[in-house]
Structures are given as C-alpha cells and as structure tokens.
Amino acid sequence: MPDGADYSYWANYTHIFVENCAILDPIVPVYFVYAGIWATMAIFFLIYLYIFIPAESRLTLQKSLLLLPALKSLEVVLDGIWLDYCPWVGMDNSTYQYIQMAKISIITICYTVFVAIFYLLCKGWQLTV
Numbered sequence: 001m002p003d004g005a006d007y008s009y010w011a012n013y014t015h016i017f018v019e020n021c022a023i024l025d026p027i028v029p030v031y032f033v034y035a036g037i038w039a040t041m042a043i044f045f046l047i048y049l050y051i052f053i054p055a056e057s058r059l060t061l062q063k064s065l066l067l068l069p070a071l072k073s074l075e076v077v078l079d080g081i082w083l084d085y086c087p088w089v090g091m092d093n094s095t096y097q098y099i100q101m102a103k104i105s106i107i108t109i110c111y112t113v114f115v116a117i118f119y120l121l122c123k124g125w126q127l128t129v
Contacts, residue, residue, distance in 0.1 A: 021086035031080030038073035042066060061125055064117055071110040078103045 049062055082099050 021088065024083050024086060028080055028084045031076055031083065035073050035076040035080060038069045038076060042069035042073060045069065061121075067113055068117070071106065071113060075103075075106050075110050078106055 045066055049058060049066065053062070078099060082096075082103055085093070085096050085099065087096075
C-alpha cells in the first residue's frame with residue numbers, strides 16, 4: 001500500500017423483505033382438491049364397508065383402515081389453509097398460530113395411527129370379527 005493511501009470503504013446493507021404470496025395462489029387450490037380426493041376415498045370405503053359387506057364379515061382391520069384416508073384428508077386441508085395464510089407473513093397472528101397447532105396435532109395423530117396400524121399388520125394382526 002502506498003503511503004498516505006486511504007482504502008476505507010463504506011457499505012450500507014439493506015434487507016428488503018419481499019413477501020411473494022402470489023406464488024402460492026395456484027398451489028393452494030391443489031391442496032383442497034387433494035383433500036377432497038382423500039375425503040371421497042374415505043367416504044367410498046365407508047359406504048363399501050357398511051353397505052356391501054355383511055356385518056358378520058367385517059373385520060377390525062377393515063374398520064381401522066378407514067382412518068387412513070380420513071386423517072390424511074384433514075391433514076391436507078390444514079396444509080392448504082396454512083399455505084393460504086401465506087406462511088412468510090408475520091407469525092404473530094393468532095389465527096396462524098392456531099392453524100399451526102392444529103397441523104402439528106393432526107400430523108402427530110396421523111402418523112402415530114399410521115405407524116401403529118402398520119406395526120400391527122407386521123406383527124400379524126388378528127383378523128377376526
């Protein structure tokens with residue numbers, strides 16, 4: 001460095017918060033369509049089980065597996081609602097926090113039930129009435 005040269009530079013960094021919620025507008029309806037598909041599947045299985053299969057032939061496994069599409073439908077609805085609120089916007093909104101709590105509760109219940117059913121299937125669930 002030459003004598004007397006001053007190489008001090010000043011920089012000003014500014015963070016600009018960009019909320020790009022418009023990008024989620026085409027995605028949110030897809031979640032609701034998927035939730036409707038899961039709910040339709042649950043209703044179809046329910047109707048099939050309780051109308052077309054005689055009461056003496058219904059198995060506990062068949063009744064338990066009705067939980068899978070029903071709980072998955074609820075989970076996907078909550079995911080769609082959460083994305084509709086634009087998750088990048090302030091976390092201090094109480095509605096947003098309630099939706100997050102509901103999402104966590106449903107996901108905990110869903111995957112606990114899923115794992116329990118699959119565990120029972122692997123252990124040789126007693127398929128009697």
